[in-house]
Amino acid sequence: MLSISNSMLSAVAQLFLILQYVCSVADMMFRTLLIACILALASAFTAPVMPSKLSMSKVSMNGGKGFGGGEATRDPEPTEIDPNDPKGKQQAIHKAESFAEYLARRQREQGQ
Numbered sequence: 001m002l003s004i005s006n007s008m009l010s011a012v013a014q015l016f017l018i019l020q021y022v023c024s025v026a027d028m029m030f031r032t033l034l035i036a037c038i039l040a041l042a043s044a045f046t047a048p049v050m051p052s053k054l055s056m057s058k059v060s061m062n063g064g065k066g067f068g069g070g071e072a073t074r075d076p077e078p079t080e081i082d083p084n085d086p087k088g089k090q091q092a093i094h095k096a097e098s099f100a101e102y103l104a105r106r107q108r109e110q111g112q
Helices: 006-044 099-111
Strands: none
Touching: none
C-alpha cells in the first residue's frame, strides 16, 4: 500500500484549489469574450441611425400659405353654386356661421 503523508495531501489539495481558481478565471474570461462577440455580432445586423430631416423642413405659414407652400383652401367668401353643375354643391365652399352666431343659436335652442 502506498503511504501518503499529510503534507503531500495538503500540497495536492492546494494544487487542486489553484487549478480550480485558474479554471474559473479562464471560464469567466471565456464567458466575457463570448458575450462581447455576441454583442458585436448583434450590432452588425442593426440598421444605421437615419439623420433627422427636421432641419431640412421648409414649412412656411406666412402670407396665407399653408404646409407645402400651397394657398389656403378656405375661401372667406362663399362660392356661387352653378345649378347646371351636378357636382357644384359637393365642391362648393358654403358660408359657415361664425362662432358668435353658433353660441347664440345654441343658447336659443337650449332656452326652448
